[in-house]
Amino acid sequence: xxxxxxxxxxxxxxxxxxxxxxxxxxxxxxxDGAVVREPxxxxxxxxxxxxxxxxxxxxxxxxxxxxxxxxxxxxxxxVSDPFGGKTVLDLVRGQVRERLVPxxxxxxxxxxxxxxxxxxxxxxxLTHPRFEHEKTYVVRAAGRWSEEKLATLRSAVEMPxxxxxxxxxxxxxxxxxxNVHVLCFKLREGRKRQIRYMCSAAHLVVLSLKRVAIGxxxxxxxxxxxxxxxxxxxxxxxxxxxx
Numbered sequence: 279x280x281x282x283x284x285x286x287x288x289x290x291x292x293x294x295x296x297x298x299x300x301x302x303x304x305x306x307x308x309x310d311g312a313v314v315r316e317p318x319x320x321x322x323x324x325x326x327x328x329x330x331x332x333x334x335x336x337x338x339x340x341x342x343x344x345x346x347x348x349x350x351x352x353x354x355x356x357v358s359d360p361f362g363g364k365t366v367l368d369l370v371r372g373q374v375r376e377r378l379v380p381x382x383x384x385x386x387x388x389x390x391x392x393x394x395x396x397x398x399x400x401x402x403x404l405t406h407p408r409f410e411h412e413k414t415y416v417v418r419a420a421g422r423w424s425e426e427k428l429a430t431l432r433s434a435v436e437m438p439x440x441x442x443x444x445x446x447x448x449x450x451x452x453x454x455x456x457n458v459h460v461l462c463f464k465l466r467e468g469r470k471r472q473i474r475y476m477c478s479a480a481h482l483v484v485l486s487l488k489r490v491a492i493g494x495x496x497x498x499x500x501x502x503x504x505x506x507x508x509x510x511x512x513x514x515x516x517x518x519x520x521x
Contacts, residue, residue: 279322282318283298284318287330292330292379293357294357301330302315309326343376343395344378344400345506345509346506347393347394347505348501351386351486351503352386353504355385355386355392356380357379369506378396379394379396381393385471385487388489391492391496393509395509404517413464414491414492415489416461418459421481421482427481446464448464493517
């Protein structure tokens with residue numbers, strides 16, 4: 279099955295999709311011996327001979343590794359930032375030898391569970407839209423509460439680009455007398471800043487947003503912001519197979 283070239287490189291752990299696109303545009307990637315500069319060009323990764331800087335994909339492959347991190351708020355879930363912002367790779371620099379990339383994204387202002395990996399199979403399964411892995415978020419939101427607002431949060435909210443999301447399961451964890459409430463969202467689509475736009479539609483302001491689970495994998499209670507550990511084989515199986 280054909281995929282976009284930048285996605286093939288990302289799934290193989292070469293770089294993030296944005297980083298892979300930059301490498302392609304710089305002329306560093308060849309397919310069947312010819313330089314390709316279009317990140318969206320489609321190829322079959324099973325049959326195309328793809329090389330980066332002259333090195334075929336799969337040659338001198340690194341040991342497969344995935345780590346789970348508690349991403350702190352204020353840190354970018356990208357490989358690098360041209361403006362000098364702190365990234366999740368800065369948190370593991372000098373401690374991890376493998377070339378890892380963030381699996382999916384978590385907004386700069388959000389915190390919680392994030393995976394970094396060079397495992398192409400795992401990255402593909404967790405980022406391709408057709409698998410729709412459920413992600414769970416705990417949100418502190420401020421504003422006067424009403425059942426109508428909960429109905430809005432659970433409805434097909436329209437995003438700024440005109441896309442209308444599918445209704446999302448939203449549960450009330452705690453209603454605060456100080457008008458600060460705790461809510462639990464379970465997303466499968468994961469549009470950019472989706473929860474923040476959902477809350478805005480319900481006239482609520484997000485104070486904090488924390489991802490606590492990806493599928494059946496939960497953020498360990500003993501993992502502190504900025505800390506990380508390797509993903510156990512059983513946890514990888516849980517993400518890939520649900521057990």
